[in-house]
Amino acid sequence: MNLANVFHVFARGYSHIKDNTVCQDASWSDQNEKRSIIIVADGHGNKRYCRSDKGSQLAVNCAAQVIDEFLEENTEKSLFETEKQCNDTLTKLCNCIIAKWHAAVKKETDENPFTEEELKEVPETYAEEYLNGDRIEKAYGTTLIAVFAFDERCFGIHIGDGKCVAVYDDGSIDEPIPWDENCAFNVTTSICDEEASKEFRFAEIHNPAAVFIGTDGIDDSYGTSLYSFYLNVINMMQTRGYEDTIGYLREYMSKLSENGSHDDVSLAGIVDTDKLEDIRETVALRIKQYAIENELSKAESKVQDLNFAVAKSERILRNLEEETSENADNSEKIQTMQEQYEKLSAELEEHQDKIRKLKYELEHLTDEESDNTEQITETWEDTDGSTGIDSKMPQQQEDFWHTC
Secondary structure, eight states: OTTSEEEEEEEOOHHHHHHTOOOOEEEEEEEOSSEEEEEEEEBOOSTTOTTHHHHHHHHHHHHHHHHHHHHHHOOOGGGSSSHHHHHHHHHHHHHHHHHHHHHHHHHHHHHSOOOTTTTTTSOHHHHHHHHTTSSGGGGGOBOEEEEEEETTEEEEEEESSSEEEEEETTSOEEOOSOOOTTOBTTBOOOTTSTTHHHHOEEEEOOSEEEEEEEOHHHHHHHGGGHHHHHHHHHHHHHHHOHHHHHHHHHHHHHHHHHHTTOSOEEEEEEEOHHHHHHTHHHHHHHHHHHHHHHHHHHHHHHHHHHHHHHHHHHHHHHHHHHHHHTTOOOHHHHHHHHHHHHHHHHHHHHHHHHHHHHHHHHHTOOGGGGSOTTTTOBOSSSOOGGGTOOOOOOGGGTTTOBOO
16 A cells, blocks of 8 residues: 555644634655655643644654654564564554654753743643753643555554544445543543553554544544545545545635634545545445434434423323313413424424334445445535534535535
8 A cells, every 4th residue: 555645634723713823733644655654643732731733743743754764674574474573563663753752842942942921821830840841741742643554564553532544445444543542522642641652552454445544623523424524535536536635625624623623623644546446336335324324313312302302291291181180270281282292292203204214224225226426425514413514515516515
């Protein structure tokens, strides 16, 4: 996969623009005849990490240099023949990146010492440490994801949140790098942690057609629809071409942040366009499958809410009828409640029927049903309600992207 196409796109977060704060993401991609490399990093947003924008850029620079030098000098198969050798090699690679990043942080701080003005919004305890030269790396805290391919091998390393998503040459899709359960809500592991070496995760990615890495601004915009987003990126590459798709993504990132997470967004990818052609029908099929599953999930959630509402209206109606039997005049309230109960019951039956139909369609989904990729594509802009994304594509693209 080392001769595959590489790209990276990014945008300053919508909330950062409104608050007049800097972009804390950094990204990079590069390719030559020997290897392909993609990297993204996301500097932490807490005020304690007052130089995280510089930290993320330093992390990208250091990772790029270490990986590039490593691949230039150490591509012999003996380093990657067994799982243990892979783990040992990747551990050493991560340790080299961490060491180089710490050295770069010290150099940056020596050349540009912290000032009281710069630290006025940093919690006092941390500000004092930075002014005294203690634990300065915390000010630069950042996540890091890197994927590199060479000699038909592909590996990923990762610390912190964000996601690495791979689409394979059989059309399947998953996250090859194990998730870190310590990354939840606004908490994440970081290259600035004392035990960063133990917190790095890595994996070999076997037989990929495309590998994408994105900061959490991407994940938070799509939520459970993240796989659908990446499949639709591939679908657009298959139908509209690689260069056109990358051009559109560059323009789309700002809109994604505005209508989604409001965070900085960075996305990078390694794409084997030849392999994409081989999985055109499978990708189209999976897009339809995820669209049905998304609709099914929303319908099932709606049924749960309606069941609760119907049960509640039944209780209220029963209480009103009991009060009426005790000479209370609740006839008007009973009539109103009866109408509400019947309306809710009808809506419940409608959604239960929708679920039955969606399950039937999902069970009978076959490759023959995906004969037209454009007709069955769901949008990666108009995602489910949890993301808050409801903006429309430019007119020239509206015929291609359809709502979930």
